[in-house]
Amino acid sequence: MKEFEFLRKDIPRVDAVDKATGSALFTSDLTFPNMLHAKLLRSPHPHARILNIDTRRAEKLPGVRGVITGKDTPYVFGVSHFDQTPLQTEKVRHVGDAVAAVAAIDVATAEAALRLIKVDYEPLPAVFDPIEAMKPGAPLIHQGKERNLVAHSTYDVGNVEEAFRKSDYVFEDHFVTQRVGHVCPEPHNCIAVWDSSGKLTFYYCTQAPDLTRMQLAKALGIPESKVRVITHNVGGGFGSRATSKFSMDFAAIVLARKTGKPVKIEYTREEESIYSTFRHKFIMDIKTGVAKDGMILGRQATIYSDTGAYCDYGPVCTNVAGAMGGMLYRFMNYKFDGYSVYTNLPYGGAMRGLGNPAITYAMETQLSMIAERLKIDPLEVRLKNAVRTGDETASGAVLRSCGLAECLEAVAKKIDWHEKKANPKPNRGLGIACGVHFTGVRLSPGIDADFAGATLIVNDDGSVNLATSCTEIGSGSNTVFAQMTAEVLGIEPGKINVVFGDTENCPMGWGSRASRNTAVGGMAVKLAAEDARNQLLNIVAEKMEIHPNDLEIQKGKISVKGTPSRAMTIAEAVRLNRYRKNGQAIMATAHWDAPSELADKVTGRGNFSFAFSFGAKAIEVEVDARTGKVEIVQVVAAQDVGLAINPLGIECQIEGGVHMGLGYALTEEIMLDPTGRMVNDHLVDYKILTPLDMPPVESIIVEPIDPIGPFGAKGVGEMATIGTTEAISAAIHDAARVWLKDPPFTPEKVWMALKKKEEGSLSSQD
Amino acid sequence: MKRSKIKIKVNSEWHELTVPNQKTLLEVIRGDLHLTGTKRMCDTGECGSCTVIMDGRAVNSCIVLAVEANGKKITTIEGLSQIGKLHPIQEEFVAKGAIQCGFCTPGMIMTAKALLDQKPAPTEHEVKTAIAGNLCRCTGYIRIVNAILSAAERLRSIQP
Numbered sequence: 032m033k034e035f036e037f038l039r040k041d042i043p044r045v046d047a048v049d050k051a052t053g054s055a056l057f058t059s060d061l062t063f064p065n066m067l068h069a070k071l072l073r074s075p076h077p078h079a080r081i082l083n084i085d086t087r088r089a090e091k092l093p094g095v096r097g098v099i100t101g102k103d104t105p106y107v108f109g110v111s112h113f114d115q116t117p118l119q120t121e122k123v124r125h126v127g128d129a130v131a132a133v134a135a136i137d138v139a140t141a142e143a144a145l146r147l148i149k150v151d152y153e154p155l156p157a158v159f160d161p162i163e164a165m166k167p168g169a170p171l172i173h174q175g176k177e178r179n180l181v182a183h184s185t186y187d188v189g190n191v192e193e194a195f196r197k198s199d200y201v202f203e204d205h206f207v208t209q210r211v212g213h214v215c216p217e218p219h220n221c222i223a224v225w226d227s228s229g230k231l232t233f234y235y236c237t238q239a240p241d242l243t244r245m246q247l248a249k250a251l252g253i254p255e256s257k258v259r260v261i262t263h264n265v266g267g268g269f270g271s272r273a274t275s276k277f278s279m280d281f282a283a284i285v286l287a288r289k290t291g292k293p294v295k296i297e298y299t300r301e302e303e304s305i306y307s308t309f310r311h312k313f314i315m316d317i318k319t320g321v322a323k324d325g326m327i328l329g330r331q332a333t334i335y336s337d338t339g340a341y342c343d344y345g346p347v348c349t350n351v352a353g354a355m356g357g358m359l360y361r362f363m364n365y366k367f368d369g370y371s372v373y374t375n376l377p378y379g380g381a382m383r384g385l386g387n388p389a390i391t392y393a394m395e396t397q398l399s400m401i402a403e404r405l406k407i408d409p410l411e412v413r414l415k416n417a418v419r420t421g422d423e424t425a426s427g428a429v430l431r432s433c434g435l436a437e438c439l440e441a442v443a444k445k446i447d448w449h450e451k452k453a454n455p456k457p458n459r460g461l462g463i464a465c466g467v468h469f470t471g472v473r474l475s476p477g478i479d480a481d482f483a484g485a486t487l488i489v490n491d492d493g494s495v496n497l498a499t500s501c502t503e504i505g506s507g508s509n510t511v512f513a514q515m516t517a518e519v520l521g522i523e524p525g526k527i528n529v530v531f532g533d534t535e536n537c538p539m540g541w542g543s544r545a546s547r548n549t550a551v552g553g554m555a556v557k558l559a560a561e562d563a564r565n566q567l568l569n570i571v572a573e574k575m576e577i578h579p580n581d582l583e584i585q586k587g588k589i590s591v592k593g594t595p596s597r598a599m600t601i602a603e604a605v606r607l608n609r610y611r612k613n614g615q616a617i618m619a620t621a622h623w624d625a626p627s628e629l630a631d632k633v634t635g636r637g638n639f640s641f642a643f644s645f646g647a648k649a650i651e652v653e654v655d656a657r658t659g660k661v662e663i664v665q666v667v668a669a670q671d672v673g674l675a676i677n678p679l680g681i682e683c684q685i686e687g688g689v690h691m692g693l694g695y696a697l698t699e700e701i702m703l704d705p706t707g708r709m710v711n712d713h714l715v716d717y718k719i720l721t722p723l724d725m726p727p728v729e730s731i732i733v734e735p736i737d738p739i740g741p742f743g744a745k746g747v748g749e750m751a752t753i754g755t756t757e758a759i760s761a762a763i764h765d766a767a768r769v770w771l772k773d774p775p776f777t778p779e780k781v782w783m784a785l786k787k788k789e790e791g792s793l794s795s796q797d
Numbered sequence: 798m799k800r801s802k803i804k805i806k807v808n809s810e811w812h813e814l815t816v817p818n819q820k821t822l823l824e825v826i827r828g829d830l831h832l833t834g835t836k837r838m839c840d841t842g843e844c845g846s847c848t849v850i851m852d853g854r855a856v857n858s859c860i861v862l863a864v865e866a867n868g869k870k871i872t873t874i875e876g877l878s879q880i881g882k883l884h885p886i887q888e889e890f891v892a893k894g895a896i897q898c899g900f901c902t903p904g905m906i907m908t909a910k911a912l913l914d915q916k917p918a919p920t921e922h923e924v925k926t927a928i929a930g931n932l933c934r935c936t937g938y939i940r941i942v943n944a945i946l947s948a949a950e951r952l953r954s955i956q957p
Contacts, residue, residue, distance in 0.1 A: 044894070052887060053834015053835070054875075055899050060827075216901050218838065264898070265898060268898075504898060505898025505899065683897060690934075690938070720937075721938075722938040722942060723929050
């Protein structure tokens with residue numbers, strides 16, 4: 032492999048010192064002179080007609096500066112479907128649907144004012160289950176959406192019925208996954224500021240400033256030049272900040288306009304737990320036809336996704352589930368039907384992996400079940416079916432680089448798969464699973480764009496200011512961009528100052544979504560840096576009267592190849608270019624739109640991302656048969672990342688992804704009571720893993736160089752969490768001979784399954 | 798709304814304030830003293846993001862009333878490093894990859910500081926127990942535990 036000076040190196044994060052000293056600013060840290068604080072009044076009913084809203088008493092409370100209702104916010108909004116208004120006027124569709132907002136001199140006054148607003152509701156029948164919601168006679172949640180069915184995503188590739196007829200065995204299984212939350216440390220927050228010219232500056236903790244600007248301008252009906260979005264450090268994203276949070280954002284924006292003062296809204300933890308959107312509940316039927324030898328001939332998936340009262344990313348997640356269901360193995364007969372269904376529950380949204388973690392959990396668990404029934408090693412069945420570099424998958428992806436088989440082999444070796452399988456220990460079990468996720472994406476229905484941008488200026492001290500369209504949400508993208516710039520320009524990464532999160536001073540792009548930063552954002556950075564490099568070489572070549580090809584850049588110096596003494600520093604070259612007649616700055620800008628495609632309207636197929644990151648996880652568990660508790664003994668995770676720009680950063684991403692995956696598998700679930708209210712909206716009840724719960728995690732980086740990605744790199748963040756739950760379900764079966772099909776695998780569920788198995792074996796003896 | 802006069806020493810500076818009795822120490826630190834390195838995540842003592850050291854003990858400042866802090870000595874993340882010179886715990890967090898989004902980092906570092914002040918040679922389990930009340934959603938804690946253990950080792954070699 033090519034030697035790099037600053038790539039494939041464990042370089043500490045460029046923002047780590049600021050974050051370690053507390054000087055790193057987050058949007059929630061900002062205050063402005065005369066700033067007001069606002070709060071939203073939320074519905075206590077899951078479904079009700081609004082008869083009257085009386086805000087008079089609230090308006091009279093000392094300290095209150097503005098009260099608004101839906102009449103003040105006549106805007107329509109949506110991600111996949113335009114089905115939302117910020118504050119409701121006619122009816123509320125879930126507990127927590129916003130109906131009014133108050134701005135006051137402090138949070139306590141705003142909260143007190145909310146209690147003085149009188150809303151008369153006429154409760155309506157509500158429905159909380161997507162299957163019930165589709166039945167005739169179920170309450171209709173949105174006009175014109177019969178059976179509450181909002182979207183139907185399909186794939187129909189090859190002939191799945193014929194494949195099932197030709198199969199030696201056809202397996203059908205039913206899986207249900209739970210709602211889980213992002214649990215971002217920084218609660219959602221925003222500050223809206225209008226200036227006298229009618230321009231809005233929106234300080235926003237978001238993953239996607241440009242997308243937010245587009246969404247806000249469109250909904251407000253003002254030109255996008257009248258909206259500026261500024262983002263500081265982001266305290267966790269995981270998809271929850273991949274779109275505007277419409278009620279909060281517009282309440283702040285309208286109250287700021289009404290009062291003429293900056294208005295801040297910050298979620299409480301209770302609000303954060305449920306109204307920051309969450310990963311949807313999926314109800315899945317998976318059907319797989321296999322030959323005796325374990326070759327998969329065809330797969331069919333039917334999925335009902337509970338999108339809640341509004342769509343947000345719901346139909347997108349269903350569509351992604353369809354795309355990812357036809358990715359890992361070499362079958363070419365694939366049918367997918369994904370239904371997004373409205374219910375009277377808070378709505379879900381984008382979360383790390385979109386619909387991928389749920390469908391991969393179901394499909395991979397079923398493949399482990401198939402391996403068991405056919406008495407084939409679960410590792411073997413995967414290697415036998417695995418897609419390889421050069422393949423085109425059932426869902427239409429062209430795999431220009433694929434390290435799936437390598438990942439499987441690597442985790443098996445590291446965990447001692449064959450040895451441990453041959454000599455099982457009591458109550459211990461091993462499971463293996465794999466997954467794949469995209470690097471940027473272009474999915475129908477959606478915007479036909481998959482680009483990022485970068486602009487850089489070389490300073491006269493030989494350092495660089497680099498502006499990127501990608502928000503640093505903690506994934507380490509700023510560090511990766513600094514390394515790439517350093518590599519191209521021969522400058523230390525510490526001399527690259529990366530700025531992001533300002534729609535007026537950064538180039539445009541689609542934000543930190545879809546594992547896009549390293550590769551799509553990185554390619555824009557690489558192109559801009561190469562342009563600047565050429566400019567530098569040309570100046571020096573002109574001065575030295577030599578061809579630019581005869582020059583090289585290293586360690587901040589531009590020198591003649593083979594004659595290092597004939598040299599000029601980058602700083603000198605910058606000054607030479609600036610301080611002369613027709614002088615110029617060394618500045619370059621680039622955008623890169625990834626070569627991905629929208630799907631075919633009939634089959635659903637398409638090469639929806641330019642590169643895919645594959646991975647595998649092998650997990651060992653111990654099951655306590657008396658209590659049903661599942662102890663994770665160890666996790667081995669391998670991931671194909673293309674060229675590993677920063678192995679340290681990648682390992683950090685993998686470990687964090689495993690942590691989130693373990694929560695999905697074992698402890699995390701948003702619990703709703705029979706009236707659609709979240710029960711466990713505190714961190715003491717919604718259990719993410721603590722340091723004491725965390726098992727050892729071994730990360731393995733696999734590097735099949737991608738022919739398109741910058742320096743061969745691909746995305747990392749989302750794949751890191753996929754494969755965990757499915758490896759654990761297989762490991763639990765290996766240890767305790769029970770298949771669980773509805774995570775989280777709590778001690779109660781495991782114990783009940785063990786009890787049922789015991790009773791079954793007793794009755795079969797009778 | 799009853800108010801009280803309090804005097805607190807934050808990062809070696811004394812502050813005299815009149816505060817509503819129900820105001821939390823976190824609100825005073827972030828709102829009145831503008832020390833925004835201490836973070837608000839849950840407001841109920843469940844996450845550890847707002848951890849500061851009060852008279853030698855790590856406390857969740859969101860569930861300490863400002864009046865309870867009267868007369869006490871408080872160190873926040875801003876008080877840990879000298880200008881331009883990081884504390885060894887901070888240096889190890891940077892070097893070991895223990896930081897991602899960075900929102901839990903100040904609280905995590907302050908908990909680690911209180912631990913190492915009391916127990917210079919903790920076991921891995923003691924480190925995990927000490928930070929069990931500090932939630933992190935990005936890292937999986939592995940690098941954080943490693944950073945604290947190696948900071949402990951470095952601090953012991955500086956102050957034997």
